[in-house]
Amino acid sequence: MLRLIARRLALGVLVALTVMTLAFLLTRLSGDLAVSIAGPQATQADVEIVRKAYGLDRPLYVQFFAWTGRAMVGDFGQSYFFKDSVANLIQKRLPVTLTLGLVGLSLALIVSLPLGILAALRENSWIDRGVTLFTMVGQAVPSFWLALILMIVLGLQLGILPISGTGTWQHFVMPGIVLAFTAIPALTRLTRSGMIEAMASDYIRTARAKGLSRARIIFKHALRNAAIPVVSIAAVQLGFMLGGSIVIETVFALHGVGYLGWESIAKNDFPVVQAVVLVLAVFYIGLTLLADILNALLDPRLRTG
Amino acid sequence: MSALLEVEELQVSFGRTAAVRGASFRVAKGETHCLVGESGCGKSVSALAVMNLLARGGQRSAKRMSFAGTDLTSLSDREMARLRGNRMAMIFQEPMTSLNPAFTIGSQMAEVLTRHKGGSRAAALDRAAELMGRVGITAPGMRLGQFPHQLSGGLRQRVMIAMALMCDPELLIADEPTTALDVTVQAQILRLLASLKREFGLSILLITHDLGIVARVADHVSVMYAGEVVERAPTAELFRAPQHPYTRGLLSCVPVPGRVQRDKPLGSIPGIVPAIGAGFAGCAFRSRCAHANETCTRAIPRRPMGDAHDYLCRLEPGWAELQPA
Numbered sequence: 001m002l003r004l005i006a007r008r009l010a011l012g013v014l015v016a017l018t019v020m021t022l023a024f025l026l027t028r029l030s031g032d033l034a035v036s037i038a039g040p041q042a043t044q045a046d047v048e049i050v051r052k053a054y055g056l057d058r059p060l061y062v063q064f065f066a067w068t069g070r071a072m073v074g075d076f077g078q079s080y081f082f083k084d085s086v087a088n089l090i091q092k093r094l095p096v097t098l099t100l101g102l103v104g105l106s107l108a109l110i111v112s113l114p115l116g117i118l119a120a121l122r123e124n125s126w127i128d129r130g131v132t133l134f135t136m137v138g139q140a141v142p143s144f145w146l147a148l149i150l151m152i153v154l155g156l157q158l159g160i161l162p163i164s165g166t167g168t169w170q171h172f173v174m175p176g177i178v179l180a181f182t183a184i185p186a187l188t189r190l191t192r193s194g195m196i197e198a199m200a201s202d203y204i205r206t207a208r209a210k211g212l213s214r215a216r217i218i219f220k221h222a223l224r225n226a227a228i229p230v231v232s233i234a235a236v237q238l239g240f241m242l243g244g245s246i247v248i249e250t251v252f253a254l255h256g257v258g259y260l261g262w263e264s265i266a267k268n269d270f271p272v273v274q275a276v277v278l279v280l281a282v283f284y285i286g287l288t289l290l291a292d293i294l295n296a297l298l299d300p301r302l303r304t305g
Numbered sequence: 306m307s308a309l310l311e312v313e314e315l316q317v318s319f320g321r322t323a324a325v326r327g328a329s330f331r332v333a334k335g336e337t338h339c340l341v342g343e344s345g346c347g348k349s350v351s352a353l354a355v356m357n358l359l360a361r362g363g364q365r366s367a368k369r370m371s372f373a374g375t376d377l378t379s380l381s382d383r384e385m386a387r388l389r390g391n392r393m394a395m396i397f398q399e400p401m402t403s404l405n406p407a408f409t410i411g412s413q414m415a416e417v418l419t420r421h422k423g424g425s426r427a428a429a430l431d432r433a434a435e436l437m438g439r440v441g442i443t444a445p446g447m448r449l450g451q452f453p454h455q456l457s458g459g460l461r462q463r464v465m466i467a468m469a470l471m472c473d474p475e476l477l478i479a480d481e482p483t484t485a486l487d488v489t490v491q492a493q494i495l496r497l498l499a500s501l502k503r504e505f506g507l508s509i510l511l512i513t514h515d516l517g518i519v520a521r522v523a524d525h526v527s528v529m530y531a532g533e534v535v536e537r538a539p540t541a542e543l544f545r546a547p548q549h550p551y552t553r554g555l556l557s558c559v560p561v562p563g564r565v566q567r568d569k570p571l572g573s574i575p576g577i578v579p580a581i582g583a584g585f586a587g588c589a590f591r592s593r594c595a596h597a598n599e600t601c602t603r604a605i606p607r608r609p610m611g612d613a614h615d616y617l618c619r620l621e622p623g624w625a626e627l628q629p630a
Contacts, residue, residue, distance in 0.1 A: 203405040205397070209356060210390035210468070211390035211391055225407055299406065300454070301406060
């Protein structure tokens with residue numbers, strides 16, 4: 001078990017390093033940073049001053065190692081536009097994104113697990129067909145469109161929820177729903193197929209032959225096995241949700257890390273962009289690691305691996 | 306001997322396919338009764354129907370199906386679940402997949418006892434360890450904490466047997482329990498079943514296609530073909546004077562030391578078990594039978610031959626003796 005965790009952790013560090021490199025290179029590819037920092041009115045001389053001041057005249061690898069070295073100790077430099085350190089900015093915005101992610105994932109699980117189980121137990125019934133249709137529609141609906149529809153209905157017509165901003169818990173309801181919807185279809189279908197497979201297995205026949213109660217058969221013996229693929233995919237889905245949160249935070253003007261990323265991309269604030277990408281990547285790696293550990297707890301066959 | 310399990314005219318169908326067509330058999334207290342027949346003849350389905358464990362879409366009905374005086378057809382799902390694992394237990398052909406991979410052996414065994422008899426988990430684990438020792442598993446204490454994937458097929462089948470015995474059942478249904486195991490382990494498991502029968506006063510309904518197993522462990526035999534019991538008899542009687550052409554065909558397929566002549570081929574039965582739909586009449590074996598004639602398309606009488614021996618054929622008792630060998 002410990003060996004498994006250590007191995008996954010090492011793998012995670014490698015992935016983080018790769019992401020750092022890519023984030024660094026991509027920001028440099030997007031144009032001459034000195035020109036965009038100096039602004040449209042700047043003369044050639046101003047641009048050169050900026051280039052020197054920000055160290056952009058140094059060779060690329062020097063810039064990269066300087067940035068990586070500082071990033072390792074949590075120093076991501078100064079934002080060019082927010083007049084604040086990048087670390088501070090992220091620290092302020094992170095709770096918003098985390099709250100949104102947690103609300104989204106909880107909602108997604110609350111909806112998709114029961115739906116998937118119900119559909120599996122009533123395979124081929126009208127309930128099952130209804131659930132399948134729901135997941136197909138859910139898959140097809142773009143999240144920004146759903147966000148706008150919710151804003152119109154819940155925000156403007158019914159007036160029960162605020163349509164933008166970060167102030168209170170009500171501000172997280174609509175974005176949470178929209179975010180949950182990016183994961184619900186896949187999680188529901190996975191729960192359904194996992195449960196169908198488990199319920200048809202020999203060990204469930206054994207459980208029935210033992211005379212166990214239906215609840216125990218479904219929720220202990222079948223769900224435990226059906227949960228294994230669901231956990232793996234839930235981690236990947238959460239990654240998508242983090243990416244999706246950029247869109248959703250922007251649509252709802254929710255001041256989280258995603259919104260920060262969007263703002264800084266628009267303004268070529270590359271220290272912030274690099275840090276945001278890295279933070280999201282670390283999240284993703286952490287979640288995958290968590291899923292691996294959770295799966296090893298669920299499935300003893302993985303523990304020795 | 307009084308009957309522990311009595312099944313009369315059991316019918317099981319999956320959609321339009323009739324899997325069991327009026328099978329009747331009885332398992333007396335303390336005996337081993339074998340259901341024998343080739344693949345697809347309905348023997349496993351009959352056993353699952355008795356346990357009410359048919360897969361989805363399976364429909365069962367019976368003129369009579371009683372266990373220790375209880376009418377099984379009238380029980381609700383809940384009442385049936387209270388019998389299963391408690392007074393009637395079942396083990397399966399696939400020891401590799403019949404245990405839940407996610408739980409320890411101990412937890413899977415213990416829950417049978419706590420479900421039916423209550424009591425603490427610790428007491429249930431003690432009982433599990435005791436039974437594991439009884440079925441020949443060494444170091445049961447260690448095995449209790451292990452997961453199914455850490456055990457071999459033979460060990461897993463022993464665990465299944467020990468688990469089936471947790472509540473001291475009266476009837477054990479064993480569906481081809483040794484088919485997936487290699488020959489030496491097969492022999493061990495069969496010996497184990499025989500000794501458990503004596504020790505626990507178990508009645509066993511053993512399903513097999515292997516006449517060698519039948520000869521070794523069965524007290525009574527029901528030969529099934531295409532969803533019907535075509536012949537039933539005490540084991541010795543069946544091997545001595547088989548009547549139904551199908552039974553005779555099956556026996557001719559088995560090499561018997563001393564009786565088989567070198568260089569002469571073993572017997573075989575041409576063709577396969579036909580799938581039978583609604584409205585089928587007459588003998589299901591006629592398409593493969595060397596003795597079939599036009600009367601075989603009509604209703605076939607069940608011919609008694611002594612006390613516990615009868616068979617389903619147009620041919621009179623003793624017809625076989627008139628045949629050239």
